Amino acid sequence: MVPRISSSRTGQKRSFLLCVFGRRTNVAMYNHREIEQKWRKRWEEQSLHQVRMDTEKPKFYCLDMFPYPSGTGLHVGHWRGYVLSDVWSRYKTLQGYQVLHPMGWDAFGLPAENDAIKKGIHPSVSTDENIENFKRQLHEIGAMYDWSREISTTDPQYYRWTQWIFLQMYKQGLAYQKEMPINFCPSCQTGLANEEVVGGACERCGSDVEKKHLKQWMLKITAYADRLLDSLKTLDWPEKVLRMQESWIGRSEGASIEFPLEGHDRRLDVFTTRPDTLFGATYMVLAPEHELVTELTAPGYKAKVEEYVRQAAAKSSVERMVSREKTGVFTGSYAINPVNDERIPIWVSDYVLVEYGSGAIMAVPAHDERDYEFAQTFDLPIRPVIADTDGTIPDLPFVMDGIMVNSGPFNGLSTAEGKERVTESLAEKGLGRAEVQYKMRDWVFSRQRYWGEPIPIVHCPRCGEVPVPEDDLPVELPDVERYQPTGTGESPLAAIDHWVQTTCPACKGSARRETNTMPQWAGSCWYFLRYTDPHNDDELASPEAIRYWMPVDLYVGGVEHAVLHLLYARFYTMFLKDIGVVDFDEPFKRLFNQGMICKDGAKMSKSKGNVVNPDDLVEHYGADALRMYQLFIGPPEVDAEWMDGGIEGIHRFIQRFWSLAMRSMEQQPALDSDQEKRLHRLIQTVTERIESFKLNTAVSAFMEYLNEAGKAVDRQSLESLTVLLAPMAPHLAEEIWARMGHTRSVFTAQWPEADPEKLVQDQATVAVQVNGKTRGTVTVAADASQDEVEQAAEGITAVQNAKGNKSVVKAIYVPGRILNLVVK
RNA sequence: GCCGGGAUGGCGGAACCGGUAGACGCUACGGACUUAAAAUCCGUUGGGCUAACUGCCCGUGAGGGUUCGAGUCCCUCUCCCGGCACCA
Structure with a gap:
């Protein structure tokens, strides 16, 4: 009978368990509940998982992505990554490495704050409760976390250093304030980074994002664009994530070209990747928000242009994205083409984005799909200037490389040559230059919320913006009465007078504290460094600890952080290298993205009601069984469908393995050559399959061994088997190891090596x-x-x-x- | 539209570098044990043909190709999943 898994702890379930594990328990049967409890307790008592620097030994830093301790707790999907990283940590331990495998909490963030607004409970209270629950659930996994290194971003002793890093950036001019239209979520009532806007909606709550003019703190991540892009090459990361970061940074090479304006002294600056098509420019387009729109609108066109600009501003970014129909108005003004002095009409259209390039373009309808569409709509001239490589004029728009035609002195040049030569010739005349543009913007770093790190800046009426002296850190969050965001662009902190009122560190006069807080990402940008030396009061971590433990050798987590967290953390690390805190560019050498676990074809979530609770499974089958089933369910990088019956097979395996071990100890058969070969093949296979992350097949290798090995094995085989199994089923392995007469943990043993001769x-x-x-x-x-x-x-x-x-x-x-x- | 990834039994999946397709597990069925059930153990389980076989045919999304040999390599296509998307 398959036990029914109910989500509540009912008496019915208890009686079932009593029948299986209580009254009818016999010696031969593996009692997971007793045994797993025993070992978890013993590991803790002996501090087996506390790790120290030992420069004599190699290190391995195995890190799980920083969890947000949500109120809903863990489901089996969350287990997957934690099991994987723990298997690796234990495997590396057995290979003689000093393994750093820490855990902590990315505990600032909106859910706790929203809860506080609803229920009036202080976020720190609910956060502590959630952490307690999370920790209890993580203990169930039986992972070898070194809890002596536990950290939380909300701990003032931690965020002191988050603020410290901000100050260093400020000193280097990388943190600055700017008044600009930013993405604003009307529901969360806070500004968002570009990275937090997905398809025009708030990444967190799904509301349509608005543009709001606010003075914001920004981090100059664009200063690191090329470095962030170039060193992607050095990373052992999934191709997919590398591509995502690459396209997020979005580097493109081209030219900035200045068009003189008829009747004005100023010039109009545009960015293009196709300077070779300059002779085909038949009109110009300004984004509706472009600063020159008003100035360039000729008297008779004012009403129409103003109306268009007004409408464009009213459209949400979602609307603007959905409707791709080209709209626009003529300004009545003209620009002059710098290569042939042609008059080119200037239009305004919302298909040009103000935030990219210079917010204005030269339109070449013959060789750009969007310009072509616009020209068709408004009946503007379309002039081909690029021929196919065979010299014929292809169907328009033709966006590929080709040969320049209708381009005066440049006729006959290839696209590649043409780009260079046209740019050079413009540069000689002072009307252009080669330029690189990025899609990535600077990082909008302030949030108008309470539950985050205060930005350590003081505003003084005399001295202006003054950084809080490092010795005065941390700037602690005060208690507030109301957590309600004001929605006016000010955080709830603004209402706490006694906190806001302060003295200026420079002139000692009265001044006001900055009331914006940092985004949730701030704390996770450097937490991997803190684990190396979590109790250091003088530095964010000692140089020795950083040098010994960093970089992270294996980073395990979901692909959802492919750009946000992983890009920010790389940026922070590069910055910390530049100021001498670390001596490497990249924090995470190897990244592994585990697949999701689905149920009924959908991602597990509480709202869909398809979560499988690991607590009940641990109760019925044991942590080892759930661990092994997590591995067995499929290739770890691929999404997997949860099947309730699937764990049965693992449960049987564990029982059979236990029986084999018990019989082997009783009967003590001698080692024969078949058995020896079988063992060495298993050692070889399991090692290879762990190394290559094929954990599902590592489990099946054990099953095959068990099917072939017979009723009992010799002592040497049993010892090796136990060690091989230990990373996946640590409790079971410890028990067998102990029953074989060992007094020290199985994790002090040595990972067996396959003898090539025995593999023949x-x-x-x-x-x-x-x-x-x-x-x-x-x-x-x-x-x-x-x-x-x-x-x-x-x-x-x-x-x-x-x-x-x-x-x-x-x-x-x-x-x-x-x-x-x-x-x- | 662009960039990734994928499609193998009833199900999850295996198959190193092109070399016995379906390992391992689940489910289902049959048997043993049991008063009975659970658990456990043994057997069968891609489809079809055949009285039987140690026999024959078909089969890895579709169609072509390369090869002694293709799930694997090449070309064309269909569908599914993920990311990006008016970025000049």
Whole structure:
């Protein structure tokens, strides 16, 4: 019978368990509840998982992505990454590494604050409760976290250093204030970074994002654009994530071209990646928000242009994205093409984005799809200036590379050459230069919310913006009465007079504190450094600790952080390198993204009601069974469908493994050569499969071994087996290890190594094919000659049938694998 | 539209570098044990043909190709998932 998993702890379930594990328990059966409890307690008592620097030994830093301790707790989907990182941590421990495997809390953030608004509970109270619950659930996994290194971003001793880093950026001019239209979520009532806007909506709550003019703190991440892009090459990360970061940074090379304006002294600056198409520019377009729109609107066009600009401003970014129909108005003004002095009409249209490039473009409808569409709509001239490589004018718009035509002195040049030559010639005249643009913007770093790190700046009427002296850090969050965001662009902190009123660190006069807080990402940008030295009061971490432990050797987490957290953390690390805190550019050498666990074809979530609670499964089957099933469910990087019955197979495996171990200890059979070969093959296979993250097949390798090994194995085999299994099923392994007479933990043992000599097979099963079709197999000595195999193959009826009376014209023999007889 | 990834039994999945497709597990079915059930153990389980076989045919999304040999490589296409998307 498959036990029904109910989400509540009912008496019915208890009686079932009593029947299985209580009254009817016999000695031969593995009692996971007793045994797992025992070992978890013992590990804790012996501080087995506390790790120290030991420069004599190699280190391995295995990190899980910083969890936000949500109120809903863990479901089996969350387990997956934690199990994976723990298997690796334990595996590396057995290989003799000092393994740093820490855990902590990214505990600032909106859910706790929203809860506070609703229920009036202080965010720190609910955060502490959630952390307690999360910790209890993490303990269930049986992971080897070093809890002595636990950290929380909300701890003033932690955010002191988050603020300290901000101050260093401020000093370097990388943190600055700017009044600009930013993405603003009307529901969360706070500004958002570009990275937090997904398809025009708030990443967190899904509301349509508005543009709001606010004075914001910004971090100059764009100063690191090229470095962030270039060093992606050095990372052992999933291709997908590298691509996502690459396209997020969005580097493109081109030219900035200045168009003189008819009747004005100023010039109009545009960015293009296709300077070779300059002769095909038949109109210009300004974004509706472009600063020159008013100035360039000719008297008779004022009303229409103003109306258009007003409408564009009223459209939300969602509306603007959904409707792709080209709209626009003519300003009545003209620009002059710097290469041929042609008059070019200037239009205004919302298909040009104010935040990219210079917010204005030269339109070349013959060679750009968007410009083509616009020109068609408004009946503007379309002039081809690029021919296909064979010289013919292709269908328009033609956006590929080709040969320049209708381009005066540049005719005949290829696109690549043309780009260079046109740019050079403009540069000579002072009307252009080569330029690189990025899609990535500077990071909007302030939030108008309460539950975050206060930005350590004081505003003084005399001295202006003054950084809080480092010795005065942390600037602690005060208690407030109301957590309600004001929605006016000020955080709830603004209402706390006694906190806001302060003295200026420079002139000692009265001044006001900055009331914006940092975004949730701030704390997670450097937490991996803090784990190396979590109790340091003098520095964010000591240089020795950083040098020994960093960088992170294996970083495990979901792909949802592909750009946000991973890009910000890389930026912080590069900055910290520049100010001498660390000596490397990249914090995470190797990244592994585990797949999601789905139920009924959908991602598990409380709102869908399809969560599978691990607590109940641990109760029924044990943590080891759930751990192994998590591994067995499928390739760890691929999404997997949860099947309630699936864990049964693992449960049986564990029982069978236990029985094998108990019988082996009783009977103590001697080691025979078959058993020895089987063992070494297993050592080889399991090691390879852990190394290559094929944990699902590592589990099946054990099952195969068990199916073949018989009723009992010799002591040496059992010892090795126990060590091999220990990373996946640590409690079970400890118990067997102890029963074998060992007094120290199995994790002080050595990972076994396969002896190449024991891997050699003396017999081989060779498939026999006739014209490529397999007709049977023959078992021969591994070093059998082709003749011998051919001879043996004669004995197969199917081979005879297939050959008939045709003769063998060719025989292909792959030693030990296949014999293919080609007959005619 | 662009960039990734994928499609293998009833199900989850395996298959190193092109070499016995379906390992391992779930489910289902049959058997043993049991008063009975659970648990456990043994067997069968891609489809079809065949009285039987150690026999034959078909089969890795579709169609072509390369090769002695293709799930794997190449070309064309269909569908699914993820990311980006008026970025000049």
